[in-house]
Amino acid sequence: xxxxxxxxxxxxxxxxxxxxxxxxxxxxxxxxxxxxxxxxxxxxxxxxxxxxxxxxxxxxxxxxxxxxxxxxxxxxxxxxxxxxxxxxxxxxxxxxxxxxxxxxxxxxxxxxxxxxxxxxxxxxxxxxxxxxxxxxxxxxxxxxxxxxxxxxxxxxxxxxxxxxxxxxxxxxxxxxxxxxxxxxxxxxxxxxxxxxxxxxxxxxxxxxxxxxxxxxxxxxxxxxxxxxxxxxxxxxxxxxxxxxxxxxxxxxxxxxxxxxx
Amino acid sequence: xxxxxxxxxxxxxxxxxxxxxxxxxxxxxxxxxxxxxxxxxxxxxxxxxxxxxxxxxxxxxxxxxxxxxxxxxxxxxxxxxxxxxxxxxxxxxxxxxxxxxxxxxxxxxxxxxxxxxxxxxxxxxxxxxxxxxxxxxxxxxxxxxxxxxxxxxxxxxxxxxxxxxxxxxxxxxxxxxxxxxxxxxxxxxxxxxxxxxxxxxxxxxxxxxxxxxxxxxxxxxxxxxxxxxxxxxxxxxxxxxxxxxxxxxxxxxxxxxxxxxxxxxxxxxxxxxxxxxxxxxxxxxxxxxxxxxxxxxxxxxxxxxxxxxxxxxxxxxxxx
Ligand SMILES: Cc1cc2nc3c(=O)[nH]c(=O)nc-3n(C[C@H](O)[C@H](O)[C@H](O)COP(=O)(O)OP(=O)(O)OC[C@H]3O[C@@H](n4cnc5c(N)ncnc54)[C@H](O)[C@@H]3O)c2cc1C
Ligand SMILES: Cc1cc2nc3c(=O)[nH]c(=O)nc-3n(C[C@H](O)[C@H](O)[C@H](O)COP(=O)(O)OP(=O)(O)OC[C@H]3O[C@@H](n4cnc5c(N)ncnc54)[C@H](O)[C@@H]3O)c2cc1C
Numbered sequence: 001x002x003x004x005x006x007x008x009x010x011x012x013x014x015x016x017x018x019x020x021x022x023x024x025x026x027x028x029x030x031x032x033x034x035x036x037x038x039x040x041x042x043x044x045x046x047x048x049x050x051x052x053x054x055x056x057x058x059x060x061x062x063x064x065x066x067x068x069x070x071x072x073x074x075x076x077x078x079x080x081x082x083x084x085x086x087x088x089x090x091x092x093x094x095x096x097x098x099x100x101x102x103x104x105x106x107x108x109x110x111x112x113x114x115x116x117x118x119x120x121x122x123x124x125x126x127x128x129x130x131x132x133x134x135x136x137x138x139x140x141x142x143x144x145x146x147x148x149x150x151x152x153x154x155x156x157x158x159x160x161x162x163x164x165x166x167x168x169x170x171x172x173x174x175x176x177x178x179x180x181x182x183x184x185x186x187x188x189x190x191x192x193x194x195x196x197x198x199x200x201x202x203x204x205x206x207x208x209x210x211x212x213x214x215x216x217x218x219x220x221x222x223x224x225x226x227x228x229x230x231x232x233x234x235x236x237x238x239x240x241x242x243x244x245x246x247x248x249x250x251x252x253x254x255x256x257x258x259x260x261x
Numbered sequence: 262x263x264x265x266x267x268x269x270x271x272x273x274x275x276x277x278x279x280x281x282x283x284x285x286x287x288x289x290x291x292x293x294x295x296x297x298x299x300x301x302x303x304x305x306x307x308x309x310x311x312x313x314x315x316x317x318x319x320x321x322x323x324x325x326x327x328x329x330x331x332x333x334x335x336x337x338x339x340x341x342x343x344x345x346x347x348x349x350x351x352x353x354x355x356x357x358x359x360x361x362x363x364x365x366x367x368x369x370x371x372x373x374x375x376x377x378x379x380x381x382x383x384x385x386x387x388x389x390x391x392x393x394x395x396x397x398x399x400x401x402x403x404x405x406x407x408x409x410x411x412x413x414x415x416x417x418x419x420x421x422x423x424x425x426x427x428x429x430x431x432x433x434x435x436x437x438x439x440x441x442x443x444x445x446x447x448x449x450x451x452x453x454x455x456x457x458x459x460x461x462x463x464x465x466x467x468x469x470x471x472x473x474x475x476x477x478x479x480x481x482x483x484x485x486x487x488x489x490x491x492x493x494x495x496x497x498x499x500x501x502x503x504x505x506x507x508x509x510x511x512x513x514x515x516x517x518x519x520x521x522x523x524x525x526x527x528x529x530x531x532x533x534x535x536x537x538x539x540x541x542x543x544x545x546x547x548x549x550x551x552x553x554x555x556x557x558x559x560x561x562x563x564x565x566x567x568x569x570x571x572x573x574x575x576x577x578x579x580x581x
Binding site: 015016019020021025039096097098101120121123124126127128129131132133135136137139140141142143144145147157160161162163164165166167168169170171172175180181182222223224225226227228229230231232235238239240241242243245247248249250251252254255256258260261 | 272329330331334354355356358359361363367370372373374375391392394395396398400401402403404405406438441442443444445446447448449463487505506512519520530541542545549555557558559561562563569570571579580
């Protein structure tokens with residue numbers, strides 16, 4: 001029986017750019033170039049490795065976002081995913097984590113799945129909760145924050161390196177898995193992969209295709225609301241000295257003046 | 262007065278500092294009620310009571326340790342039903358965020374993660390977040406349901422305030438999903454004996470410039486002279502020089518100490534995301550152009566192998 005793997009990939013503003021909020025206090029997506037969230041590259045990589053280790057498996061990449069967000073799916077297809085799904089709808093603008101998980105759950109159900117793989121967190125919202133919410137919505141186990149993952153015999157196992165302990169986890173499929181950046185380097189798309197991606201199926205869906213009520217998503221449907229956003233004041237220029245043999249002592253002098261020693 | 266649930270993060274009964282900070286935050290919103298899951302509530306209740314928790318709802322069951330996240334969500338959901346709080350506060354650990362999010366969904370509530378401050382407001386609790394690698398500060402509210410908010414370490418001072426800390430049994434019925442993900446085994450992290458990274462008042466970090474696992478002793482010596490925690494950049498962690506649990510940054514820990522000392526770290530955006538809110542920042546780097554110098558209160562352009570040992574000696578001498 002074939003293993004159906006869905007990998008959730010988010011399109012985010014480049015973290016090395018000057019990220020801003022738009023007037024409605026949502027992410028200003030025009031100010032900076034977007035890309036596939038780097039942490040989701042790890043998810044695509046593990047999805048592909050799990051598929052390669054299985055007899056018969058198919059990886060579908062799914063994203064929710066505006067027109068450009070297609071770029072995230074395209075990158076996943078270039079890396080080796082077989083199919084893509086892009087959920088795009090004007091009503092989605094400003095959706096919170098609860099709404100995002102709703103739409104993702106509907107999309108994943110639409111595609112059909114045995115395993116959902118996600119990143120540990122997006123590089124913009126950085127909430128790190130969509131995988132857990134997805135599992136709650138789908139009514140399947142969450143096997144999250146894995147630095148090592150494998151699937152065999154209808155089970156997913158993995159290692160979760162936590163704050164105070166490292167845990168070996170196990171759950172039966174279907175399940176939602178999230179992987180960390182410790183799970184293994186993500187592959188670069190090959191030339192063949194880049195050329196081949198253009199021919200792979202990429203389906204675009206809107207909320208009505210998924211039977212999602214637009215009132216439950218977007219800025220208006222969010223269960224949280226941003227009241228204001230202010231740029232962090234630039235730090236006042238510090239003192240910089242060149243070490244001419246006394247650098248350590250000079251630094252100690254500063255720390256003492258600040259009462260750290 | 263309105264009650265506020267505080268989810269207790271503890272290790273074998275030892276309440277972790279971020280939970281005590283949450284009790285301070287909770288008192289701004291109402292009367293704190295602690296929710297304690299697992300064994301060892303007797304000792305913990307005393308500590309929680311001494312920090313303002315009037316009631317301590319406690320449940321102990323093997324499920325909390327044997328299965329991932331969901332049993333704790335079931336318990337918190339039961340606590341919310343029993344108390345009817347105006348807000349639920351959860352420490353922003355990886356697990357805390359997952360527990361909070363699932364709870365919020367069940368309650369029909371919005372969830373705010375990684376708050377660095379929470380204040381009472383006309384529309385309910387107002388949460389401050391530090392976002393886009395700390396380039397922006399936002400203030401948000403939960404606009405639907407009971408506010409569920411996860412709060413980062415160091416968001417508030419720990420303040421002793423005597424309250425009853427009365428233990429009450431919390432009845433929990435586990436749902437079907439509770440036993441979905443089994444914890445097959447658990448290996449505790451060995452303690453370095455140094456302060457916990459996210460809780461420390463001073464953090465001394467090393468990056469690629471440290472150039473080898475054995476050289477981290479230079480960083481550790483400085484940390485020990487200052488009573489600090491040791492951090493590392495991802496480059497140092499990926500090279501295998503220091504454990505991942507000490508990584509500071511976007512995919513590591515985010516720290517907000519009184520003093521952050523960056524040694525041989527360039528200051529990439531993903532590293533800054535984890536330390537930019539430190540009160541005072543100092544750096545040692547041999548490249549005068551390194552972006553870390555844009556953040557510092559005091560910077561030394563020089564070889565860390567000369568500067569750091571000299572600093573360590575000086576700290577020791579001054580401390581006598
Ligand atoms: C600065 C900022 C702060 C925010 N704070 C909050 C908040 O406190 N509360 C709140 O409810 N919302 C908040 N949001 C909105 C929230 O981040 C978005 O709704 C987002 O789409 C989902 O959350 P995340 O990006 O944090 O995802 P995370 O939970 O960090 O994402 C984890 C994984 O889920 C998958 N995933 C997430 N989004 C998508 C997507 N659109 N398409 C495909 N896969 C996806 C990816 O695999 C990703 O690696 C915030 C957004 C921003 C930009
Ligand atoms: C999705 C994603 C997540 C990431 N998450 C994190 C994260 O959580 N934390 C993190 O740190 N990074 C993270 N990174 C990596 C980040 O982009 C940088 O690559 C990393 O922070 C660089 O580490 P570094 O400053 O130690 O190394 P480098 O950038 O190589 O800098 C080394 C510095 O040491 C100086 N130096 C060298 N020798 C000496 C000497 N003898 N004395 C003094 N100075 C010296 C050099 O001048 C240089 O400035 C992430 C990247 C991505 C894409």
